[in-house]
Amino acid sequence: MRNLKPYLILSLLMAFLSVSCERDDICPGSTPTTPRVVIDLYDFENQESSKNVFGLLAAGIENEFILSGYNIITTNQLVLPLKTDDNTTQYVLIEDTSINDNGTPNDSSDDFYNGNSDVITINYSREEVYVSRACGYKTIFKNVTITIEDDGDNWIQSQQPLNPNQSVEDETTAHFNIYH
Template identity: 65%
Template sequence: MKYLKYLFLPIIALVIGITASCERDDLCPESTPTTPSLIIDAFDIDNQEDSKNVFGLLIAGVENENVLPGYAVVTTNNIILPLKTTEDTTQYQLIQDYSINDNGTPDDTSDDFAEGNQDIITINYTREEVYVSRACGYKTIFKDVTVSIDNDTDNWIQLIQPVNNPQSVEDETATHFNLFH
């Protein structure tokens, strides 16, 4: 019995040592800034100090034509666009006053077609990988960002201007470009 206490002391020391050396799980907190999206605010072209909503806005990718989540026909004056982290260019279709015309046959969807004024914007940038932490890994920031509007005969977007020149996209709390329509 006397020797039993000497047997438990090393076991207790081992358990305390293992417990003390454990770290908390490596989880990336939601509050940690990760790869930012491009933020565009919409303004009135005639009175450029006044914010102006874009009505019936639908945003979709150009290559895959998937509707951007959160932009399935909305009215907004603030547009948030994710940028590709594997390429130096991202394109979007911004369709104002989007609607589906059922061609007078509401029960037959085969002859339906989309209506609205579509403008295509091209966003060019240089990517830079930045280490965040062991739990969060890396994020991409975007430098020298430019936005251009593909010209067509009926552009609803009249002008897009960067807030800063050269414009970078490093956080999601500030506007990066102003769109005038």
């Protein structure tokens, strides 16, 4: 019996340690986090028909950074991030974008973009939602609206939310349609 006592204590200690361990708190990549607004693009003349925008460039207004994945592309859908620290996000969307090298092809510092630019303003209210201990919180957006600034030469003709009091809680379906 004395010979078994150290083994019994060691076994109980090992069992206690293995039960008290926690699994790593790692947020899985498949967990939905703060969603982006999804906008489908349609033909203004035939509003049931999806329509590509050619040479599209999307940039933030306040930071002037070109949105990753939107540097002169052809697409019929926009997936735009919204600010989580403000109730308004603005983008300039430029159709038929080309780069003007300002007569200095070897100096990109003075290059600028040509094209038909429209500014959209997205307004919303924010709500933080607990996801999990590993993932923390995500922000969802309620009462989302889009306004198109009229510049006299808009390529975006109109927009339509897909639901009244549109919210953005995931990226599984479109939230707005833009007609051009």
